[in-house]
Amino acid sequence: MPTAHLALQAGEREQLYTFSGEAVIGRGGGADVSIPDPSISRRHALARLEGRTVVLEDLGSANGTYLNGNPVRSATRAEHGDQLRIGAVEVELRIDEHGDPAADPIATPTQIMKTEE
Numbered sequence: 001m002p003t004a005h006l007a008l009q010a011g012e013r014e015q016l017y018t019f020s021g022e023a024v025i026g027r028g029g030g031a032d033v034s035i036p037d038p039s040i041s042r043r044h045a046l047a048r049l050e051g052r053t054v055v056l057e058d059l060g061s062a063n064g065t066y067l068n069g070n071p072v073r074s075a076t077r078a079e080h081g082d083q084l085r086i087g088a089v090e091v092e093l094r095i096d097e098h099g100d101p102a103a104d105p106i107a108t109p110t111q112i113m114k115t116e117e
Helices: none
Strands: 003-010 013-019 022-028 047-052 051-057 064-069 076-079 082-088 091-097 108-113
Touching: 051 064, 051 082, 051 091, 076 091
Parallel strands: none
Antiparallel strands: 003 013, 003 091, 013 108, 022 047, 047 051, 051 076, 064 082, 082 091
């Protein structure tokens, strides 16, 4: 099953929020993808993985949802590598077509250390 990842840069670290199917992005515990930032509404946006794309919808958030710098005003398709801004938080969308069969369909944050090349 395909999975999608929201990659958030935090200094030297990258934090991945992984989901499959449909996920509510927000800052509260009621969100499937919970990003603790005050610019993000409790139920900020909805992301639905459909094959090789993610359909993104803003859920009436206070600070908006943006795809590649453009406001999301209705259901909008996003692709691998697209830049999303959720409130003031910028993330990169990554889609893994093969997915991880053991992955939980609810978002799970993971921290990855950047390595020097």
